[in-house]
Amino acid sequence: xxxxxxxxxNNSELLADKYIHVNNFGYYEDITEMRICRKNxxxxxxxxxxxxxxxxxxxxxxxxxxxxxxxxxxxxKEAQIxxxxxxxxTYYWIHFSGNEAESMLSFFxxxxxxxxxxxxxxxxCHGPTDAMSAxxxxxxxxxxxxxxxxxxxxxxxxxxxxxxxxxMKMISPALAAMNSGSSIQFTNDELAxxxxxxxxxxxxxxKDTMGVSPQQYYTxxxxxxxxxxxxxxxxxxxxxxHLCGIDDSLYFSRLFKKHxxxxxxxxxxxxxx
Numbered sequence: 001x002x003x004x005x006x007x008x009x010n011n012s013e014l015l016a017d018k019y020i021h022v023n024n025f026g027y028y029e030d031i032t033e034m035r036i037c038r039k040n041x042x043x044x045x046x047x048x049x050x051x052x053x054x055x056x057x058x059x060x061x062x063x064x065x066x067x068x069x070x071x072x073x074x075x076x077k078e079a080q081i082x083x084x085x086x087x088x089x090t091y092y093w094i095h096f097s098g099n100e101a102e103s104m105l106s107f108f109x110x111x112x113x114x115x116x117x118x119x120x121x122x123x124x125c126h127g128p129t130d131a132m133s134a135x136x137x138x139x140x141x142x143x144x145x146x147x148x149x150x151x152x153x154x155x156x157x158x159x160x161x162x163x164x165x166x167x168m169k170m171i172s173p174a175l176a177a178m179n180s181g182s183s184i185q186f187t188n189d190e191l192a193x194x195x196x197x198x199x200x201x202x203x204x205x206x207k208d209t210m211g212v213s214p215q216q217y218y219t220x221x222x223x224x225x226x227x228x229x230x231x232x233x234x235x236x237x238x239x240x241x242h243l244c245g246i247d248d249s250l251y252f253s254r255l256f257k258k259h260x261x262x263x264x265x266x267x268x269x270x271x272x273x
Contacts, residue, residue, distance in 0.1 A: 002029040006127055012095055013043045020098035022143040027092040027125045031084055035231065038080040044097040045105070046080065047154075048072040049121040053089025056224040057082045057111065058232070063225050064111065064179050067211065071121075071154055072112040073105065085227040086260045092125035096147060104148070107155045114168075114210075115157035120150055167209040171195055174206065178218055185222075185245030188214055222246065223259040230268045237264050 005026040012024035023044050028034060048055070052068035058081035066072060068089075074080050076097075084091075124146055174191040186194075191214055192202035206214045222244045229240045241252035256264050 001031045003027065003031075004126065014097055015043055016097045016099075018098055019100045020104070020144050020147060021096060022140070022147055023095040023097060025092075025094040025125050025127075025143075027090070027122075028084075029090045030088055031090070032086055032088050034084040034089075036080060036082050037232075041074060041077040041080050042095065043076055044095050045076060045101055046074040047094045047096075048074075048082075049092045049118055049125075051090040051092065051117075051122060053084065053091075054087045054220065054224070055082055055089060055091060056085055056228060058228050059111075062179060063221070063228050065217070065220050065224055066112050067114070069114055069116045070112050071115045071118070071157075073108045075102075075105075081232075083227070083231070085224060086262075092121050094125065094147065094150075104151050107158060113158045115154065118153060118157060120153050124150055167205050170197065171202070171206050171209055174202070174214065178214075178221055186218070219255065219259065222252075223256055226252070226256050226264060227260070227267065230264055240264070 003026065005024065006022075007024045014021065014023045016023075048071070050066050050068055050070045050072070054068075055066040055070070055072070057064045057066060057072065058079075072082075173194040174186075177186055177191065177194055188203060189199055192199045195202055197205065203214060206217070210217055212220075225244050226240055229235055229243060233240075235243065237253065238249040241247070241249040244252060246252040246255070253264055256267070260267060262270065
């Protein structure tokens, strides 16, 4: 695992009284385990770019799974609960504030978007050598200017792919149902009906948009929700299985172990202190 923090401080939160200000940035590369729990959030904004792997984001008792090539935004004071659970992942992050930050982020309507490859984000968080070697008085200006350019690039990535946006809109009722936190497990037929699509067309549209089949996506939600509940609640395995939409706790345990390589009981023992 490799990691980097631009400012090596315990807390870089700052509400800057200027156009935009970079508080900190960095990355975690090739990690398999990571858990962040800021229930009260931060005072500033946080952008996360997941280059590869999976990032589980907790929203109350529900959760969302980000796949590689996704961008995520946490606004000030929004709960930040996210984790990497067993899948080798790489993500980059930037903390920033400023009196024009919200205006620049007005295009960011959802928690996260699939945006594909953004090498500019990776380059930024590695700390450009010219910024690091510049005179101190110009470092902040370089970081701020490049952040504005990066936000413009992200806006372009989110809004440019109209055909994919259309496909995402078609399958959005299914995604909403899958990510609702419901204890009901939906079949492909039921998900297709929610989207007013035939089963075969729904499966194709889903896979073309999300990169995996509906049930592969659903399995990831179930297992990652299980990880979240094991780590954050005192429910027993049967209760967690039911909350994940599976009435058979033995089947849930087999599914969990197949996906994570470890049983739910041992996961709780290993990762919960």
